[in-house]
Amino acid sequence: MGRVRISDVAAAAGVSTSTVSLVLNDRDVRIPHETRERVRRAAAEVGYSPNTVARGLRMQRTRTIGLISDTIATTPFAGRMLAGAQDAAREHGYLVFLVDTESDPQVEQDAIRALTGQQVDAMIYAAMWHRVVDVPKGLPAGTVFLDCRPATGDFSAVVPDDREGGVSAVRELVAAGHRRIAYLDVDEPEPPVASALRHEGYLAVLAEAGIEPDPALHVRGETSAAGGRQTTERLLDLPADRRPTAIFCFNDRMAAGVYVAAHRRGLEIPRDLSVVGYDDQQLVAGELDPPLTTIALPHYEMGRWATEVALGVRAHEAPRSTRLMPCPIVRRDSVSSPPAAATNSSRRRA
Amino acid sequence: MGRVRISDVAAAAGVSTSTVSLVLNDRDVRIPHETRERVRRAAAEVGYSPNTVARGLRMQRTRTIGLISDTIATTPFAGRMLAGAQDAAREHGYLVFLVDTESDPQVEQDAIRALTGQQVDAMIYAAMWHRVVDVPKGLPAGTVFLDCRPATGDFSAVVPDDREGGVSAVRELVAAGHRRIAYLDVDEPEPPVASALRHEGYLAVLAEAGIEPDPALHVRGETSAAGGRQTTERLLDLPADRRPTAIFCFNDRMAAGVYVAAHRRGLEIPRDLSVVGYDDQQLVAGELDPPLTTIALPHYEMGRWATEVALGVRAHEAPRSTRLMPCPIVRRDSVSSPPAAATNSSRRRA
DNA sequence: TCAAGGTGTTCAATCGATTTAGCAGACCTA
């Protein structure tokens, strides 16, 4: 237990607590090697480990960091983000306080008070979906926003580069020879910012490939396998020459629905229809048959980045800026070249 | 920021810091209402919030709790467990330090030192799979084990009641009229303790229903959809009168494989084959078609329980005991009565 | 008038570390 105090070490080594502190913290003070050794041995013998609360009080620096998250239970991403933050913190000798607010403003306020009361050296405000958030009152100046951007104020933030993610996905399909590529988007009253960003990427790639975007191929559905299935069915109902040969989905769950719709029509993936998802959810993308090519969300990296910036160990980083973290493509087996007929038909159209 | 000290409040209210402390902590000391009000107003005006580091040092009580977890990134369960711990801690005014060790013994040792150094009031040692763990050196006496049991020593622990979970699952199938029920178990060199416990429950229900267990129906496969599919195929290769009409799966991912195998044979779930999973993984069980009936793992509840016991707010609980947390059944649409043919055949056999 | 008792508030010690200024004593030099 934390029973052993520095004075116990001092007594055991026959010196003052000052000397013990000086030695154990490797201060540049003239203390002969022999004494240093004696102190260190004494500390080890009595099993001393410093009381960091006392140290924190004296040093005005607690080596702790507060992480406020809007949820941790309801998304599979939280763990990776926490792990990234966690690892970065540990590497620099920090401990992290985790608070889950479930988006309750009262809990959030209490959390901010509690964490500042704890004298945390840095604070991270995390969301589990890329979005714009109001800055809660009382947030300290150096707070870093993780997977969200503050609506106002001058803060550092890190979010996934959803536009480039869309680019990678669609470029993969174009590179395989597809020209009729659908974007299976989300259908929500307030769509997540990722929705529009990925669409931007989609359009950019079409443009660079000289493909005229077809509005009929930008469809929206519920964010679920069922939603993906239904929307895909509408897509497959299109006349043969307007039907997509590839679908870029807003997320992996919707992509799972694409698989179902395709199978019901006797279409084989990727032979008859190529699919790219988003999120790289292991339980979905990895378990589908064939495994789904998708775009990974860099939650671990964002967690790391946010922590490192919060701790100030990324001095070269532009201060108070928003970092767009790359979303790498994860190639599996759901993309191939389009079926010959479609290729022909598109050639005919060209 | 934590700039405002109690002395600032004292100055603003024209009293000593003692008085401020007495008032703000509602001590039973004769201080007239008028002064109390004045102090409180001053505190609010200057925006005082106490430095809990200083308080912790003085009180020898930090109102923090340390949670050491073997992983948080690689399982979808971690979030629920953390949320449970988190909620319980918050309700009692505690903040939680989270450390993710990735099962690295060195990291674990460092974490224990760091947390005891932080003078945490309680400690929780969590695993993400129900298993028996070696007790790391230096763990304080009151540590509570979460989702794991200590191999030695006298500790409180909470784990899922996997035996009863197996009972619920199989009873559900028996109640629907099934008599040929397979247990699709995991196939690993060191199977998780849940494997045997659920099998116990399975056997118990068969016994209570007067069903002779058929060893051919206890099969093992890889824990994945692919493993579930392959193993199910072997099951479906059995002669018609020995073939199962229902399958109880070790987990939902394997159950997803059962669906695939069934569909490939033209079998419809639940008409031709009933399925019960385990884990209640939203992304799997909820997205399958039809949605999967399964047994939920009580991670949130276990997280709560462990925290409450660690904080000593569950005095009535037997000390240093292992709590088996019930695994409730989640009824969806993958169970129905067996096909008529099978019922007849089993009647014939009787 | 004075002791006793009550009321309102403060003094000062305390928690366990860190750190600066400074003190003995050894040694050196003129």
Added chain:
DNA sequence: TAGGTCTGCTAAATCGATTGAACACCTTGA
């Protein structure tokens, strides 16, 4: 021998709160 320098170590202040002891001041009763 006195003064200066160097070496090795420690005294004491400090961080910001809490709290038991104690101190003024007022009232009351004999």
